[in-house]
Amino acid sequence: MARMANGPDASHSPFSSNAPMSAAEREERRRADRELRESELRFRGLFEQTPVSMQRFRPDGVSIKVNRAYEKLFHLTDEQLAAAKFNLLEDRQIAETGLLPIFKRAFAGEPVLTPPTPFDPNVAVPGGRAGLRYIRGHFFPIRDSLGEIREIIAMHEDVTDLVKAELALKELNQELEAKIAERTRALSESEQRLRAIVETQTELVGRYRPDGVTTYVNPAYERLYGKRAAEFVGKNWIEAAAPELGETVRGKIAGLSRERPSFEFLHHKTLPESGRALHEHWVNRGIFDESGRLVEIQASGRDVTELVEVERRFQESEARFNRLFVDSPAGVVLLDGVTMVAVNPAGLRMIGFSELKEAVGRTLLEFSPEFQPDGTPSLQAAAQLAKQRETQGNSRFEWTCRTLGGAELTIEAFSSTVEIGGRTLAQVILHDISERKRAEQELRNSLERERELSQLKSNFISMVSHEYRNPLGIILSSTELLKRYHDRLTPAERMESILDIEVATRRMAGMIDNLLLMGKADAGKLAMAAKLVDLVELSQVIINEALSAGDEGRKIRFEHSGIESFATGDEQLLRLILGNLLTNALKYSPPERAPSLTLTRVGRHAVFAIHDDGIGIPEEDRPALFQAFRRARNVGLVNGTGLGLYIVKHCVDLHEGTIELESAVGKGTTVTINLPMFPALTELASAIGSKKGEAS
Incomplete structure (x- = not known):
């Protein structure tokens, strides 16, 4: 770069005297020249390597110079721009947008942030990026020592995806409105989560009515301005603003609609308490009711004072790189290989250092876990990223690191190569x-819970429609x-029909009991009432009940030791455990093969083993088998609700078993089933005494 604006006039140089030196x-002149060259090299490196189009x-x-990020964004080089004699102030596309006065203000020396402007590089300069x-x-502006404008610096941000996303969101509004009633509860929960996120944001977030009266501000207001939130709410901020800003904002509000729901502005002010100048960038989005009436405006503000300060100092050649490095809100690290040679204050705070000397000479790998989230060793991942940077010139990636305090951070990093000294x-x-990662994970978890609830509802409807149809x-x-053939039927035939009705009714009652038990379990109302139990006698009773409810001639082998x-x-819970497992063993095994129940004692634990020689359970179905309404895919036409093992699992958990x-x-x-059911001798003696007292 030929020294920005050719540098100061030679007549003002301290070395312009003709007197012998x-x-x-x-030596002082050579040192000053060397430092100036290094400063210019640093600025050239920053200009060329920054990921921001400049x-x-x-x-x-007329365009003088563009950086690599500009070439990547617009597919245009300095040579193409020069050949086309490109002049931004004469560009037809800019004129058609009606924004030319804003650009003229910028070239008149005023710092300007332009709104998103439609621009086709190929139309402006043949060979540019099409579309x-x-x-x-x-x-x-960049001014010389006399205050004259020498150059205009422009930084570009491609917001095409954002604009397209806004357009896509508009198209989805009608569809979303139809789902509002159905999603009221979910949106309420989402609003609570969003409020929690907004309350912890460092950016300013507020809402105000179309007349300018503030209705809400987040805690960031209190931190920035040193006032309680109540001092902002109910006040008309537009009337309190400068007249020119107030008039501009009122005009923007009047133009809000569902098709044009947002606007932006820069707000420059001075804090009265400290006298500090403050520059804020605000994005305002209208909130409309079902009829399209503007109800409220939500505003998100960001303190861009530091950026404005950096831009103001950008004209000072020697301080360009240092100021950008020191004042950057993002962490910046300069590496020689993997060793840190310089870290800006934001980077020091991010890692947990208090002074630069604590960081210099150490490697970033010292502050990284052994493995990255994708399972790649951190050392290997760092080598791959270094190779990518060498071949492509830069790399963008996510990295998990640890602070000095041991806390893990997810970092989005942009790495590039620079020449310094x-x-x-x-x-x-x-x-x-x-x-942001935590918020994304919370959203994914919420969506997964919603999907599981939907699946549970589908399974329940399927079970009710299928299982209740047969007995009905x-x-x-x-x-x-x-009713029709009562007189023609023999007493035995009439009794058979009555028994069929009784069996079907009992089956439906059993399914309803299971549903009620599931409801109790989900609500945490299924409790355990422990008493002394004769396990052998109880097991035999449950076996007899299972056999009487099944087909005639079936047997269950029972062994105990x-x-x-x-x-x-809890006798009732034990009945549910063994009753469901034995019923399943009978249902899913052939009639000629008798299931078995084995009861043994291991220390303080009772171990029940229920075995059958039936159809078995596919391995892919086993992880979800203890969830509600889940059945193995190979059950065929065998009746069942998918609640038995779900209830068994809850009853086992209440016994603190496995x-x-x-x-x-x-x-x-x-x-x-392994249940801790045999207490120590002192506990057993107390329980027996209590039982005798109840009997007397």
Whole structure:
């Protein structure tokens, strides 16, 4: 770069005298020239390597120089721009947007932030990137020592995706409105989560009515202005603003609609308490009711004072790189290989250092976990990123690191190569996106919970429609048979129909009982009432009940050992556990193969093992088998609600026990229940005494 605006006039140089210079003066001049060259090299490196598109203009609008990010964004080089004699102030597209007066203000010496402007590089200069892009520009002047404008610096931001997203959101409004009633509860929960996020934001977030009366501000207001939120709410901020700003904002509000729901502005003011100048960038979005009436405006403000200050100082050649490095809100690290040679204050704060000397000479790998989230070792991942930077010139990536305090951060980083003082270094710009990642994960979790609830609802409807149809059909056909042919039927045939009705009714009652038990379990109302229990006797009773409810002629083998004393447990819960497991064993095994129940004692634990030689359970179905309304895919036409094992799991958990399942398709299943049911001798004696007292 030929020294920005050719530098100050030679007549003002302290070395322009014709008097002979001493050796010390000559050495001082050589040192000053060397420092000036290094400063210019640093600025050239920053201009060329920054990921932000930048362009230099003459005051008459002619392009002087563009950086690599500009070439990547617009597909245009300095040579193409020069060949086309490109002049921004004469560009037809700019004139058609009606924004030319704003650009003229910028070239008159006023720092200007332009709104998103439609721009087709190929129309402006043949050979440029084809297709319409929306570009937001930030223009500020560079003046010489006499205050004359020498150049205009422009930074471009491609907001095409944002504009397209806004257009897409508009198209979705009608569809979303139809779902509002259905999603009221979900939106209420989402609003609470959003409020929690807004309350912790460092950016200013507020809402106000169309007349300018503030209705809400987040805690960032209190931190920035030193006032309570109540001092802002209810006040008309537009009337309190400067007249010119107030008039501009009123005009913008009047133009808000669902098609044009937002506007932006820069607000410059001075804090009365400290006298500090404050520059804020505000994005305002209208909130409309169903009829399209503007109800409220939500505003998000960002303190851009530091950016304005950096831009103001950008004209001072020697301070350009240092100020951008020191004042950057993002962390910036200069690396020689993987060793840190310089870190800006934001980077020091991010990692947890208090002074620069604590960081210099150390490597970033010292502050990284052994593995990155994708499983790649951090050392290997760093080598891959360094190779990518060498081949492509830069790299953008996410990185997990640890602070000095041990806290993990997710960093979004942009790495590029810069030349400083004859050394090739890696410049890494760091942004802490931990909060954003946590918000994204919370949103994914909410969507997954919603999907599970929807699946549960579908499973329930499917179960009710299928499982209730068969017994209802039996009841209906049997009653119809009795009603029409009662006189023709023998007593035995009438009794058979009555028994069919009774069996179907009991089956429906059992399904309803299971649903009620599921409801109690989900609501946490399924409780345990432990008492002394004779496990052998209870097991035999449950076996008999399971056999009487099934087909005639079925058997269940029962073996027990080591059960020589009473156990403590909830008899009703034990009935649910063993009853459901034994019923399943009978249902899913062939009639000629008898299931078995084995009861043993292991220390203070009772171990129940229920085995059958039935159809078995596919491995892919086992992880979800203890959830509500889940059944194995190979059950065929065997009746069931999918609630039995769900209830068993809850009853086992209430006993603070464990459940294990072993199965092979076509060979059978073994379910092992391990329950702590045999208390210490002192506990047992107390329980027996209590039971005798109740009997007396």
